[in-house]
Structures are given as C-alpha cells and as structure tokens.
Amino acid sequence: MVRRIPKHLVKKGMFVESLECSNAEFSGRRFLVQSDETVRAILATSAAYALVNPQRSTIDIDADAVVTAEDQKRTQEAVRQGTSALRDSFAAVRAGDLKIETLGPVADEIRDHIDAAPEVFLKVTRLKSKDEGTYMHSLAVSALMMRLARTLDYDDAMVRELGVAGLLHDVGKLMIPNAILNKAGQLEAAEKSRMRGHPEIGYRLLKELGDISPLTLDIVRFHHEVLDGSGYPLGLKAEQLGQEIRLSTVCDVFEALTSARPYKRAWTTRDALNWMFDRGHLFDKKLVLRLGSIFE
Ligand SMILES: [Fe+2]
Structure with missing residues (x-):
C-alpha cells in the first residue's frame, strides 16, 4: 500500500x-x-x-522506520497547542461566547498529524493526565473521526465539520465534577446518572450559542447512542442514527478502549477493534472495519 x-x-x-x-x-x-x-x-x-x-x-x-523522534516531538507540540486551544474553547462555551470558527484551524492541524502517522498521533494523545484527559480525548476522537470520514469520501468541508464536532462532543463534561470524571473505582448509581447527563448538557450549552450546526449538535447529544437502543440519553435505535453519529460513537469508544483510564488499562488497537466488531448490535460493523483499515 x-x-x-x-x-x-x-x-x-x-x-x-x-x-x-x-x-x-x-x-x-x-x-x-x-x-x-x-x-x-x-x-x-x-x-x-x-x-x-x-x-x-x-x-x-x-x-516505524519513517517516523522519527522528531516527528513525535512535532506531534506532541501540536497536541499541546490543540489541548490549550480546546481548553480555552470549553471555557468560552461555559461563558457563552465561543466563536465556533476558531475551532476549524485546530481541526485542520490535528488532521495533518493523524493523516501522516495515525499510530504516533494516538500514542501522543494517550499520554493523558487527569487534568487534560477530556481535552486530549476530544482531540483524538476528532482526529479519528476526520481520518475515518476521509476513507468514506466525505468532502473537505464535511470532514472539517466532523472534526469540530469531535472536538466539542464531550463539552458537557465541563459541568461534571472532577471527583466523578477521575474516579478510580466504579461509579455509584447517582454518579453514573450524573455522568450520563453530559451529552444533554453539552447539547444545551452549544444550542444556546446559536450558530452551531445541527450535525454538530446531534453528535454532541447522541454520541453515546448505540444501534440496539440501549444507549443514552434517548435510547435511539439504528434507523434513527445517521452515519455521522455512528461514526462519532465508533471513534469515541475506540479511543476510550485504547486509552488507560483510572479504572482500566489501555487495550491494543487489535483487541479494541475485535471487541467492537463482535458487538454488531451496538456498533456499525462497516465503520469498525473501516477504522481498522486506517492502521494497516
Ligand atoms: Fe461522551
């Protein structure tokens, strides 16, 4: 290839x-x-x-042969800048004054890095600290969504829009206390339901801003929905979940599985893809296969 x-x-x-x-x-x-x-x-x-x-x-x-230490350093710097830009954007969402157009260039920058070397980009974003976990996760999901969208022949404008939606998908976590976000053990029932509120919170925060696209709003609100209707917040079923939402779910879950969390180790790319592929009742198998093709 x-x-x-x-x-x-x-x-x-x-x-x-x-x-x-x-x-x-x-x-x-x-x-x-x-x-x-x-x-x-x-x-x-x-x-x-x-x-x-x-x-x-x-x-x-x-x-490995073409990716030098220098490349990794460049990616680290891009991720550092992206994280800091995203932190500012999340704060702006909370203050109600996000300028959505400022996120396009952030998406473009990370797209270049994941296109050049997907494994290096993901390796860098997996080095998350508690403090920046949500931002790094968002950068990685955004990058994966753009990479996957390109294999599906979306045009550049749409790839960028999906990238921006990926950057913002977890913005509702702003309102979830760190004690819950970073908890090492299992969440209590009340904590879990609070956590599950983040898609709806994010959706409302962004809707208030007024100029966010319907697709971005849908991705923020529905990225935890799955095909058999067992997801949240609304329990939508396959026929209600368009390809762009399915794409966000697949990238989000893949990124979470392949990253270390306070309560679990990082899975390998192969294990994560197999696990997801075996759950065709939850995830779109075609998209899981396409995601796998990025790493071949
Ligand atoms: Fe989420």
Missing part, C-alpha cells in the same frame, strides 16, 4: 509515486530517490506530503 509521509522524511532509496504539489512545481512522478540533490529538491517544494511506494523502494519503509 502506498504511504503518505511528510516530505521531510523522504530519503534516498524511497520510491516516490508523487508529491502533493502541482506538476508545474515538481514534475517528477514514479521515481526512485537516488541522490541528496533530489531529496533537497523535494524539500524545496510547497508539498507537505509525498506518496511513497514501499514495494518499489530499496529501503524498508514501515511506519
């Missing part, structure tokens, strides 16, 4: 299918990189990414 990698990681021995810039700027297509001069020429283009074919390359290109 052809890999899309950041241009600064292109090296001698890689077979480049194409660069993501115009032909006029760089006309080379389908060639083996054989000199430092070519590497420099690629770096000089405006392309952010190159499509590299591992089968035709003379060096080994698996995800």
Whole structure:
C-alpha cells in the first residue's frame, strides 16, 4: 500500500509515486530517490506530503522506520497547542461566547498529524493526565473521526465539520465534577446518572450559542447512542442514527478502549477493534472495519 509521509522524511532509496504539489512545481512522478540533490529538491517544494511506494523502494519503509523522534516531538507540540486551544474553547462555551470558527484551524492541524502517522498521533494523545484527559480525548476522537470520514469520501468541508464536532462532543463534561470524571473505582448509581447527563448538557450549552450546526449538535447529544437502543440519553435505535453519529460513537469508544483510564488499562488497537466488531448490535460493523483499515 502506498504511504503518505511528510516530505521531510523522504530519503534516498524511497520510491516516490508523487508529491502533493502541482506538476508545474515538481514534475517528477514514479521515481526512485537516488541522490541528496533530489531529496533537497523535494524539500524545496510547497508539498507537505509525498506518496511513497514501499514495494518499489530499496529501503524498508514501515511506519516505524519513517517516523522519527522528531516527528513525535512535532506531534506532541501540536497536541499541546490543540489541548490549550480546546481548553480555552470549553471555557468560552461555559461563558457563552465561543466563536465556533476558531475551532476549524485546530481541526485542520490535528488532521495533518493523524493523516501522516495515525499510530504516533494516538500514542501522543494517550499520554493523558487527569487534568487534560477530556481535552486530549476530544482531540483524538476528532482526529479519528476526520481520518475515518476521509476513507468514506466525505468532502473537505464535511470532514472539517466532523472534526469540530469531535472536538466539542464531550463539552458537557465541563459541568461534571472532577471527583466523578477521575474516579478510580466504579461509579455509584447517582454518579453514573450524573455522568450520563453530559451529552444533554453539552447539547444545551452549544444550542444556546446559536450558530452551531445541527450535525454538530446531534453528535454532541447522541454520541453515546448505540444501534440496539440501549444507549443514552434517548435510547435511539439504528434507523434513527445517521452515519455521522455512528461514526462519532465508533471513534469515541475506540479511543476510550485504547486509552488507560483510572479504572482500566489501555487495550491494543487489535483487541479494541475485535471487541467492537463482535458487538454488531451496538456498533456499525462497516465503520469498525473501516477504522481498522486506517492502521494497516
Ligand atoms: Fe461522551
């Protein structure tokens, strides 16, 4: 499978299918990189990414080989900035003055990182502290939603809207006390019902703002609904859950399973996907399979 990698990681021995810039700027297509001069020429283009074919390359290109420590550092910095922007946005929601358009660029930035190296992005967002848990989770869910949406051929505007919805999906947790959010043991019945109120709270907070899209509002409100009607807050059934909501649920659950929580260890990607696939009464199997294809 052809890999899309950041241009600064292109090296001698890689077979480049194409660069993501115009032909006029760089006309080379389908060639083996054989000199430092070519590497420099690629770096000089405006392309952010190159499509590299591992089968035709003379060096080994698996995800680990092309992802350097430097890449991880860049991702960490992007996640740090994203977390801080999201913290400000959540505070603005609480104050009733969020400017929704400020979240588009945050979504764009994390989209670039998950596109380049999904495993690295998720590895970074899994390093959550209690304090920033909800923000990091939201960034990761947003990134997964955009990545999955791209495999489903949504257009760029829709991918971005889904990214913004992912950033905001848990905004209702603002109103849940940290003692409940970060509790290490099982939640008492009253705590659980308080926790289950977060989708509706988030929905109301955002609706008050006035200019949030209906799709974003639906995702915030219904991301804990599942196909057989056993989800919350309304217990909607499959036929009432559009693909975009199903997509948010699948990404949210996957992210939660593959992250460590105060009460559980992180599952592997494979275990999480298998567990979800075996629960076709809850999650859309087609979307679970598509999500898996991102990590191949
Ligand atoms: Fe949630």
